[in-house]
Amino acid sequence: MAEEIILELKNIKKSFGSVTALSGVQLQIKKGQVHTLLGENGAGKSTLMKIISGVHQPDEGEILFKGERIRLATPKDAQMRGISIIYQELSLCPNLSIAENIFANREPMTGWFINDRQMNRAAQELLAQIELDLPPTTPVKALSISQKQMVEIAKALSLQSEVIIMDEPTSALSSRETEVLFRIIDKLKAKGVAIIYISHRMDELLRISDEITVMRDGSYIGTVKKSEADINGLIRMMVGRELKDIYPKRSYDIGPDTLLEVKGFTKQGLFDNINLHLKKGEILGIFGLMGAGRSDVAKAIFGITPPDSGTMTIKGKPVTITRPQDAISQKIAFITESRREQGLVISDTVKRNISMVSIDNLLSRLGLISDKKESDVARKAVAALQIKTAGIDQTVNQLSGGNQQKIVLAKWLETQPDILILDEPTRGIDIGSKNEIYRLMRKLASEGVGIIMISSELSEVLFMSDRMLIMRDKKIVKELDPSATTQDEVMLYATGGK
Amino acid sequence: MANVSRMAANQKTMSAKPGLAFLRAYGGILAGLLVLVLFFSLFSPHFLKVNNLLNIVLQVSIIAISAFGMTFALIIGGIDLSIGSTIALSGTAAALLLQHNVPFLPAILIVLAIGVLLGAFNGVLISKLHIPAFIVTVATMGIYRGIAYITTDGVPVAIQNQAFLELGNGSIAGIHIPILILLLLFVINHVILSKTKFGRRAYITGGNEEAAVYAGINVSRLKIGVYVITSVMATISGLILASRLFSAQPNAASGYELDAIAAAVLGGTSLSGGSGKILGTLIGAIIIGVINNGMNLMNVPYFYQLIVKGVVILIAVYVDVKNKKRLT
Numbered sequence: 125m126a127e128e129i130i131l132e133l134k135n136i137k138k139s140f141g142s143v144t145a146l147s148g149v150q151l152q153i154k155k156g157q158v159h160t161l162l163g164e165n166g167a168g169k170s171t172l173m174k175i176i177s178g179v180h181q182p183d184e185g186e187i188l189f190k191g192e193r194i195r196l197a198t199p200k201d202a203q204m205r206g207i208s209i210i211y212q213e214l215s216l217c218p219n220l221s222i223a224e225n226i227f228a229n230r231e232p233m234t235g236w237f238i239n240d241r242q243m244n245r246a247a248q249e250l251l252a253q254i255e256l257d258l259p260p261t262t263p264v265k266a267l268s269i270s271q272k273q274m275v276e277i278a279k280a281l282s283l284q285s286e287v288i289i290m291d292e293p294t295s296a297l298s299s300r301e302t303e304v305l306f307r308i309i310d311k312l313k314a315k316g317v318a319i320i321y322i323s324h325r326m327d328e329l330l331r332i333s334d335e336i337t338v339m340r341d342g343s344y345i346g347t348v349k350k351s352e353a354d355i356n357g358l359i360r361m362m363v364g365r366e367l368k369d370i371y372p373k374r375s376y377d378i379g380p381d382t383l384l385e386v387k388g389f390t391k392q393g394l395f396d397n398i399n400l401h402l403k404k405g406e407i408l409g410i411f412g413l414m415g416a417g418r419s420d421v422a423k424a425i426f427g428i429t430p431p432d433s434g435t436m437t438i439k440g441k442p443v444t445i446t447r448p449q450d451a452i453s454q455k456i457a458f459i460t461e462s463r464r465e466q467g468l469v470i471s472d473t474v475k476r477n478i479s480m481v482s483i484d485n486l487l488s489r490l491g492l493i494s495d496k497k498e499s500d501v502a503r504k505a506v507a508a509l510q511i512k513t514a515g516i517d518q519t520v521n522q523l524s525g526g527n528q529q530k531i532v533l534a535k536w537l538e539t540q541p542d543i544l545i546l547d548e549p550t551r552g553i554d555i556g557s558k559n560e561i562y563r564l565m566r567k568l569a570s571e572g573v574g575i576i577m578i579s580s581e582l583s584e585v586l587f588m589s590d591r592m593l594i595m596r597d598k599k600i601v602k603e604l605d606p607s608a609t610t611q612d613e614v615m616l617y618a619t620g621g622k
Numbered sequence: 623m624a625n626v627s628r629m630a631a632n633q634k635t636m637s638a639k640p641g642l643a644f645l646r647a648y649g650g651i652l653a654g655l656l657v658l659v660l661f662f663s664l665f666s667p668h669f670l671k672v673n674n675l676l677n678i679v680l681q682v683s684i685i686a687i688s689a690f691g692m693t694f695a696l697i698i699g700g701i702d703l704s705i706g707s708t709i710a711l712s713g714t715a716a717a718l719l720l721q722h723n724v725p726f727l728p729a730i731l732i733v734l735a736i737g738v739l740l741g742a743f744n745g746v747l748i749s750k751l752h753i754p755a756f757i758v759t760v761a762t763m764g765i766y767r768g769i770a771y772i773t774t775d776g777v778p779v780a781i782q783n784q785a786f787l788e789l790g791n792g793s794i795a796g797i798h799i800p801i802l803i804l805l806l807l808f809v810i811n812h813v814i815l816s817k818t819k820f821g822r823r824a825y826i827t828g829g830n831e832e833a834a835v836y837a838g839i840n841v842s843r844l845k846i847g848v849y850v851i852t853s854v855m856a857t858i859s860g861l862i863l864a865s866r867l868f869s870a871q872p873n874a875a876s877g878y879e880l881d882a883i884a885a886a887v888l889g890g891t892s893l894s895g896g897s898g899k900i901l902g903t904l905i906g907a908i909i910i911g912v913i914n915n916g917m918n919l920m921n922v923p924y925f926y927q928l929i930v931k932g933v934v935i936l937i938a939v940y941v942d943v944k945n946k947k948r949l950t
Contacts, residue, residue: 451838460836465832467836468833469826469829471897484819492817
């Protein structure tokens, strides 16, 4: 069968300021095929997708659509050509109906007025195609995440899209919902739609892809056909080094002292009867799929959303934590999963972000903030964590994800915590920074800090934690020894297969 | 790596020249001020006279002091539209107290305490009941103005207390007292914002409220504190205004909240919170004072003055928005 190339990218280069995001990337998308883009966070996948969808323009290189060289100056240009993107964070208006969202800004009109009947009928037909059995007048806020995703797909179909980009579409889906999505993808393929699929989930991408392109550090590494692909080969291409070079091994013993003990933590709708303990110098991994309640437990320990019932002891003493201030005075630090939302004042400087929690230690005798102390602390932290910045007065929005994450770490390390809670500590950062953060975790643990690491990245939990808990449906379902388990066993507990 | 050390070197030269940072921050607005001064001195022979310049600073003191307070509210991402009413209410409160023979100092202290209460009321509604600041202060703008009218039956109250009249009209060592108060409050507010924990927390909260909560900042207490400062600054403005007018007028200072916002925004305070400096606000207030005064000297009718001020603010904010875009 002749394979028709619908979209081709040649030698795409893109820089943001002094940061090179893409250095000569190529891609060939064929009609009716699923082409998966594989790469670590920070490999340049999102930038490439933004170029294909008209958000960014390449500095160099060319884009060919059906053999014709095109320029996509705006997202609208891409849409008009039939290229749609479905973002991880869906972009629907919650208060509008399904039909209104599908036809946003393209409503069928009768004279000056929107023809609601025609719009709803057209939406109904689209929903039928993707097996979403809901009235098109349903408000989007009443839908589940997977249903919202289906609405986005319906929208893409209504635009006569020939290329649909799906950015980690399954990251928020249950296994049943994932099956539905895959069935829709098969249907789209049969209609001749090309899909660019972004995911790190090896098992699923091997299942649905026709071709896989691997990227690393903004470069094109290679494209393999599904029939030639194997997991180990793909990981090597993606990571560029062996696993043992990423995850530092433990070279110290874990003390016998219990730092933290949580008993019977329950909060209606968020988590149920959580029991856990953490030893001095231990890294405790908590693994679970999205929505399992992992972050909610951390928020409860830190006093953001205190539990309805349950008790907590720190170093054997019972404590009550109802506000973050209480947690901070108990020497707990919490690095949340969204550093931009909860960790950083993004428009502020490196220095002022680092001193954010520890400003009490940086006062002069008059009780005023000492610029000298503050600057010294910031400079030391920048050097110690190898934060790449033009200086401590640089604003943090100009730094890379990895360096931003290090600033959040620096901010909390200034409080000299005994207990460090890390929620998705390496999400969205490059492999080099990842390794530095892992080494920092080992160093802190060797100094007696107890670390709770929440993660949905299985390899990270398996290779970094000394002990792991698995959460599912708001409960801890299993404790495992990471050195004596397998990815398959963990996934079975996490998904409810066991 | 070479790149990083080069950047670090760059950084050193940057921090070694604070004058340069000052020019970068305020160069544009100072140039604008210079253009205005040149313009008015060309078109009005009286503009550059010492008496007139002093007059400008006197006029500016009332706008600037209330704008200092507004800067706090804007920095935490809030706003206070009730300060015009607070200015009027504090004047009428002072006049009524003095009329009932309350001595000068207790009267001033009582009015300041009223200012604290008015600000705390705004702050509690905003931070504890989570009503948007815009709505709360539009509502209290009406409430505070209404109280000023009711307590005075809607007519001006004359002030005869000598000590009180000194506040706006007297001078110490040849310098007008409102200017001394302005300078004192400039220093105090500047130190609060740039050097105290409270000020730092205000910036953090305005920059990212969620991060502030996670950093253990008691955000609602902070907000109440900020609205108290905003209100107390307006109260002080109100005392000076009443003293300068020799009477308290319940309809005084309407629209001053917009002058205060304009001064802060001209001076580089962002309406979205997280940034702003007292020095910038002072320069912004001087620009507004210069525009008011210059147009008065040129006999521009008040109605046209309103339009000119509106246009100046639009230009300043547009320049600010453009600069920000370029940076990101």
